[in-house]
Amino acid sequence: MKKPHVLLNTRIQKNDSVKMKYNYGFGDDKKDKEENEKPDDYVRIGQNLQRSYTKFNADRAQRTARRSVYLEVPLHVDFIRINFFGQFAVHDYFGRWYQEFGLEAVEVTNFGTSVLFAVTDNNIDKFNAFLTAVDSVIRNGQDHQGRKYPKLIHYIQDFELLTSEDIIKTDVTADVFILKIADLMVHNRELETLIQSLEDYLNTQGIAYIKNKEIGIIEIYNTEAFNLEDIIDNFDIFLQVTSGRATIIRPNAFNAPDRDYGFEIAAVDNLPLVGVIDSGVDDRTPLAPLIVLDEDLNLTTTSVREDNVDRGRGHGTAVAALVALGGEAVSREYRGILAPHCRLLPIKIIDSDNAAISISRTLELLTIAKQKYPQIKIFTLTINFHQSKKFNEHYSSYAYALDKFSFENDCLIFISTGNNSDAIFRTNEAYDTAYFAEEEANLCSPAESLNNVTVGACSDSLGVGGHIGIANGPEYPTIYSRTGHYQHELLKGRAKVNKTLFKPDLVMAGGDYCYERGWLTDIGEGSMLLLSADPTESFYRLFGTSFATPLAANVAVQIQKHYPNVSASSIKALMLNHCSDKTIDDLIRDKQMLVGHGCLHTERAIYSDSDMINFIVEDTIDNGDLKVIPLNFPKYLVTDDLKKRNRILGVTATISYQFLPIRESQLGYCPVLIAFGFFKNHEGAGIVIKEKDNKSKLKSGPLWSQNSRFKQKPNPFSNTQKLSFVVNVDELLDERGIFKIGVHCFTHPQLRPGEDTAYQKDNRFSIAIAIEETLKKPTGKLYDEMLAINEIENILSADQDLEAEA
Structure with a gap:
């Protein structure tokens, strides 16, 4: 018989929250750092950078030559993409690269190994110091004279100028062009000056456009007066141009009518x-x-x-x-x-x-x-x-x-x-x-x-x-x-x-x-x-x-x-x-x-029944916290003769949450990790103790649905994770019929300074938990018995009656 899902009342059914720490270590930062570094093979490094250096100078000269003096653009920005041997530690090195070389990190791609930097006219001297350092590495690879330069250069695999050809990713005949604007945090004033200059030009030419600063794009409608190459060659604010061309599937032209409605x-x-x-x-x-x-x-x-x-x-x-x-x-x-x-x-x-x-x-x-x-x-x-x-x-x-x-x-x-x-x-x-x-x-x-x-x-x-x-x-x-x-x-x-x-x-x-x-x-x-x-x-x-x-x-x-009142994430x-x-x-x-x-x-997905109950958890969590939610199981599972003692229940749980994305970071696009796991009947303080000391882990397999233990080389985060396991009678006996759901939260360690501010408090999440008897002859008792011993809230619509509907 169809029965409604239930909302677990975590305002009442909860343990105290504690500060989260991974109980199996937080990553071997020293080893991780060593993996990022490459041996000092000066010849190889010099050869790699020689190719980049030569092409960069040629591309830069060509880009300068293609600029129009008639457009009177007030300032220029060069965008340089640097590919690193390992992940670039944005949080640690954002300021250092800017102070040392005048390079502002504006976009992180290839999951942290490629970074697009911007350098404005105001920082050209610092950037020349970068080029001088690259030249020193190249010469050392040739004559082994041991010239001094910042060791930051050792992390570079290669680099290139972002050219107009790199930016334009579409055919120039598109009806609508979507131009992605660079997100300059340090040089925001210069960015606004360039955008205003572009708008003045478009208005003068009578070219229709839409500017959307929240998304970070300008959409331009193709007219006879519009020249895409001129825009990209002269206004140094765009990272990519794509087409708004859409596609839908079209039926076969010879398909015959089927019948009347x-x-x-x-x-x-x-x-x-x-x-x-x-x-x-x-x-x-x-x-x-x-x-x-x-x-x-x-x-x-x-x-x-x-x-x-x-x-x-x-x-x-x-x-x-x-x-x-x-x-x-x-x-x-x-x-x-x-x-x-x-x-x-x-x-x-x-x-x-x-x-x-x-x-x-x-x-x-x-x-x-x-x-x-x-x-x-x-x-x-x-x-x-x-x-x-x-x-x-x-x-x-x-x-x-x-x-x-x-x-x-x-x-x-x-x-x-x-x-x-x-x-x-x-x-x-x-x-x-x-x-x-x-x-x-x-x-x-x-x-x-x-x-x-x-x-x-x-x-x-x-x-x-x-x-x-x-x-x-x-x-x-x-x-x-x-x-x-x-x-x-x-x-x-x-x-x-x-x-x-x-x-x-x-x-x-x-x-x-x-x-x-x-x-x-x-x-x-x-x-x-x-x-x-x-x-x-x-x-x-x-x-x-x-x-x-x-x-x-x-x-x-x-x-x-x-x-009707459950969240989209639920x-x-x-x-x-x-x-x-x-x-x-x-x-x-x-x-x-x-x-x-x-x-x-x-x-x-829509209904529970007598032998399968769906719990929904809707809650919030702060950065760095571990929440603990008890889940109570009925006594009949250990007292009745179920004809078997192992694999009497199946549990499947999925967490989902929505987030405000970080636009220019592929690695930190999902800037907050909320992960969960099932544990023995321990308090939060016991769960964060090292596993070998307390053995809070309920099952073999991963301790958490997703982890973020590596600070130097973090994973990109997923906002949907799933766990499944079976329950045995002995486990229910050992834990007195109570399992604990642990939920923890961390912000991404590789965001630019200040980008994690919005994610410190009240990050919303939902967990769907399905618990089902896996007996040859189900008892028909699970749903009602689970309801009786857990704090739940009714989430049916006011006029809903599932039993009548069934």
């Missing part, structure tokens, strides 16, 4: 509202009663009630149907009376197949939507930038903007990985997961977003009958789905690898290619039945991550409907806690980069 929407009160960021939602379909029309949420010249892409078949309409009606509508082939799970708020950002996206204007619509409809918590976004991400590439401005929005508004945006329509032609028209190792198979921005939920597609089409797609099974990732862009083998040193940091977060049914009459097709029974915006067509068949994504959002909105934690990849048993290499946490068990 044959369903109705049931009348249901008090439905949540979901924002569909797409091409509009057509109100000539049966979805009309669910649509909230608001033309303020429109970037196009056509109405939000029209969905005109792909010759009128639409895209947003199919997405909206899936988020409102869920997978059941597809399985029932949209017949009869269908109960909706939400109302629909169209947020229209495109109205053509080859549109461009403005990050600033899209974010403005999201802000308006949240202001006008404060109850909205769930959004879908299935339109990605066209270009896939490079291996280990930094977070995009788009992902940053959405992460910031979700953190500030307690929202979840369900984002597709993007579709790789070329994949099938690169695999001899067969299913071959080896293709996912290619860089072009990587996800498209903003799917790398961490505060939101990234969704890939598995082969399931939700049709009746067996699996039809070309993948090895319905749970396997489809060949068109995209993979996470982290490539750990390319990183320098193992310390930067974080196995809890991956994308996508999960996979949902998206349909697949199949063979019909010996031919491969994308519109056969392996694809998904979708609602068309064209009433003369009604339905069509296709597949894509665009359709997997709203199915995930549908589960989220069902959770919101039942438990919804995410519940969903990921009930994902599994166990049936995908022959994808060993980088499986999580293909399927994330796996396929979602929908009902378990």
Whole structure:
């Protein structure tokens, strides 16, 4: 029988907090430092720097020659990218590099081993000292004369000037250019002067643009008066130029109509509202009663009630149907009376197949939507930038903007990985997961977003009958789905690898290619039945991550409907806690980069039952603290004859939290670590004692869901982590039926000075904990017994009655 999840009342059920310290040491800083340093091989170092020095001087001379005297730019900045042998200790060396060489660290990439520095005209003398030191290293490598220079140079593998060619990462014919602004902390006044000079120039030329300082971008609309190379050659404030070109999956042009609309929407009160960021939602379909029309949420010249892409078949309409009606509508082939799970708020950002996206204007619509409809918590976004991400590439401005929005508004945006329509032609028209190792198979921005939920597609089409797609099974990732862009083998040193940091977060049914009459097709029974915006067509068949994504959002909105007051992080934690990849048993290499946490068990994410209870923890924690939360287990587990003593319970727990990202640090993009673990029945003071002295660890395996014990070479942090273990009778006896959940918090040790200020107090987090009997014949007692001995709060909506619903 369906039963509601429960909120653990940690205001009452808690132990005293203590200051956290790792009870197995905080990293061997001396050894770590030695690994960062390279032997004094002066010849090799000199040869490396000789190549860099020669090219740098040539590039610098060329950049100076390309500057226009007619633009009268008030000052200039050189950006120098330095690649280090190991991680650059930003926190320790930010000030020293500036004092010594006039170099201000402005962007940290390649997970801490590459740093982009800025030097202004005012610090040219100090920078010349840097070049002199490099020259001394080169000469020492040639003649071994032992010239003196700052030893900081020894950490440099190579360096280069950031040229216009490095900055411009798109074709110059784009409709919208997105220019990423450097974040200068020390030279902020000089930055403002350059931005004002640029704005004066753009206004004089009549060039349309949007400046968004919060995201750190300027978007410029292409006109005859606009010359991209002139801007980048002369205004030294930009780190990257990309295109706003978007991509959506388009159905086969020869797909035949399926049949008339044959369903109705049931009348249901008090439905949540979901924002569909797409091409509009057509109100000539049966979805009309669910649509909230608001033309303020429109970037196009056509109405939000029209969905005109792909010759009128639409895209947003199919997405909206899936988020409102869920997978059941597809399985029932949209017949009869269908109960909706939400109302629909169209947020229209495109109205053509080859549109461009403005990050600033899209974010403005999201802000308006949240202001006008404060109850909205769930959004879908299935339109990605066209270009896939490079291996280990930094977070995009788009992902940053959405992460910031979700953190500030307690929202979840369900984002597709993007579709790789070329994949099938690169695999001899067969299913071959080896293709996912290619860089072009990587996800498209903003799917790398961490505060939101990234969704890939598995082969399931939700049709009746067996699996039809070309993948090895319905749970396997489809060949068109995209993979996470982290490539750990390319990183320098193992310390930067974080196995809890991956994308996508999960996979949902998206349909697949199949063979019909010996031919491969994308519109056969392996694809998904979708609602068309064209009433003369009604339905069509296709597949894509665009359709997997709203199915995930549908589960989220069902959770919101039942438990309206839980946070966005709790919804995410519940969903990921009930994902599994166990049936995908022959994808060993980088499986999580293909399927994330796996396929979602929908009902378990929404409901508990007599033999499985879901606890939710929602709390805050300060930097440096360890919180301890007791979890009580009922006596019947040790007193009743359960027919076995080992593995009587399974426990799975997932932590999720949202954060305000650090824009210019790939290593510290997630600036705060909140990790958890399960411990014996010890107080906080006992947990932080060295493990060999107190043995607080409950199980074999990692002590914490994620650690940050290395200060010299820290990992990037993940804001989602998961643990699973089994419980034996003897463990319950030994701990008197009480386990302790430990939660600790640290800010990233490699942030620039002052960047950790916002993360010292009240960092919010959620934990979803599923506890289930694993007996051959379950007792039916677990849920009620756990409820009776733990402090819980009711989180059902006021009109909810799950037993009546069941």
